[in-house]
Amino acid sequence: xxxxxxLPQDAKYEETELxxxxxxxxxxxxxxxxxxxxxxxxxxxxxxEDIPEVGDYLEYTIGDQSILLVRATDGTIKAFHNSxxxxxxxxxxxxxxxxxxxxxxxxxxxLQCTFHGWAYNLDGSIHFVPGRSDFAPGCLENEEIHLxxxxxxxxxxxxxxxxxxxxxxxxxxxxxxxxxxxxxxCEVLDFIVLDREExxxxxxxxxxxxxxxxxxxxxxxxxxKNGKLRxxxxxxxxxxxxxxxxxxxxxxxARPADIGQTGEEPWHVLADPEGNEFCLLKARLDPL
Numbered sequence: 001x002x003x004x005x006x007l008p009q010d011a012k013y014e015e016t017e018l019x020x021x022x023x024x025x026x027x028x029x030x031x032x033x034x035x036x037x038x039x040x041x042x043x044x045x046x047x048x049e050d051i052p053e054v055g056d057y058l059e060y061t062i063g064d065q066s067i068l069l070v071r072a073t074d075g076t077i078k079a080f081h082n083s084x085x086x087x088x089x090x091x092x093x094x095x096x097x098x099x100x101x102x103x104x105x106x107x108x109x110x111l112q113c114t115f116h117g118w119a120y121n122l123d124g125s126i127h128f129v130p131g132r133s134d135f136a137p138g139c140l141e142n143e144e145i146h147l148x149x150x151x152x153x154x155x156x157x158x159x160x161x162x163x164x165x166x167x168x169x170x171x172x173x174x175x176x177x178x179x180x181x182x183x184x185x186c187e188v189l190d191f192i193v194l195d196r197e198e199x200x201x202x203x204x205x206x207x208x209x210x211x212x213x214x215x216x217x218x219x220x221x222x223x224x225k226n227g228k229l230r231x232x233x234x235x236x237x238x239x240x241x242x243x244x245x246x247x248x249x250x251x252x253x254a255r256p257a258d259i260g261q262t263g264e265e266p267w268h269v270l271a272d273p274e275g276n277e278f279c280l281l282k283a284r285l286d287p288l
Contacts, residue, residue, distance in 0.1 A: 034063040039163045042173050045069060045152075046159045051077065055098045055109060055122065060161065067150055067161055068092055070111070072122040079152035079161050080124050084113035085145040091120070098122075111147075120147055156275035181218045181274055187252050188235060191216070233278035234267075242268075242282045249280065 023029050045060035051071045059082055060067040068082035068091060082090055091111050092101070103112045103119070110127050112119040119128040124147035129140060151162040153170035160170050167173070182193055182201045194215060195202040204215030237245035246268055250256075257271040268280040 038062050038065070040167065041164075042151075042153075042160045042162045042167065042170050044158050045079075045161045048077070048154055048157050048159060050095065050159075053097065056096070057092050057098060057111075058095045058159075059092055065163065066090060067163075068111075068147075069152065069159060069161070070098070070122055077152055077154065077159060078123060079150040080147040081150060081163075083148075084115065084118050085126075085147065086113065086116055086118050089113050089115040118145075124149060156273065157271070181272060184253055184273055185216060185218070188249065189216075233276075234281055235278060236281045242280065246280055 043062065045067060046058045046069060050056070050058050051069060054071050054073055054075065056071045058069040060069060066082035068080045070078050070080075072078045082092060084091055091113055092098075098111060099109060101112070102114065103110060104117055107117075107119040107128055110119040110121060112128075117128070117130045118126070121127045126142050126145050129135075129145075132140060149165075151165065151167055151170075153160050155170060155174060162170075179201065182203050186192060186203050189203075190206070191203040192206050193201060194204045194208060200217055200219035202215050202217045205211055205213040207213075209215070235245070235249070240248075249270060253273045254270040257269045257277050259269050259277070261269060266282045268282065269277060270280055271277050
């Protein structure tokens with residue numbers, strides 16, 4: 001048995017060492033993961049399309065922790081510990097829309113606890129406390145009974161949460177996203193990396209700067225916005241048929257994107273590794 005309790009918190013395996021099978025079967029390791037790992041790391045909790053409409057919610061559980069994800073009134077995604085601030089009762093279970101849940105009059109469209117009826121707005125602020133006037137003055141401060149927030153962010157359509165309020169931003173944790181996109185689009189377009197600056201990478205034709213072809217600058221956005229790209233990108237393969245190009249793009253890391261197409265359209269809709277949509281034309285166009 002490995003003495004997991006005796007390992008330093010910063011202990012790491014070297015590349016040449018094997019991971020012990022006890023990592024997957026030991027109750028001691030599991031308990032330590034619940035204590036030291038999961039409360040402190042970004043973890044994938046769902047997909048944006050799981051909660052597309054205002055009021056849609058999704059429960060994410062890890063160990064004994066339950067996290068509530070909800071599409072707020074302003075269209076953003078909020079995350080909270082899934083417990084009422086009064087007696088800790090779970091607010092939601094599973095997945096659905098809050099308008100399908102029971103509520104008392106005046107609390108429609110709110111997150112209402114089924115135990116004592118406390119109700120919360122979708123941003124986590126308190127909306128209604130039954131018999132609030134019966135509480136001693138100063139006993140209930142709105143900021144103190146706000147749902148406990150959990151860090152939440154999205155990348156590539158995935159929703160990530162982190163229970164540590166001091167955790168580094170998701171994009172820093174994920175690593176150099178522009179580098180990954182540069183590799184993808186260089187392969188797609190037969191481009192090379194022309195220049196690197198802090199936070200951005202410029203790619204372009206092998207001939208370099210100054211030719212007739214444009215270059216593309218890929219940079220990170222720390223405040224991404226939901227919605228489709230304003231720039232529409234079509235990829236037109238001129239050196240192979242479209243089926244072969246589709247197979248190549250999928251191997252590079254693209255994935256099919258569903259925008260409601262029927263399958264009869266003369267194009268495929270794909271998303272790059274960052275989730276940016278583009279089209280692969282089925283009907284081949286001759287190069288100019």
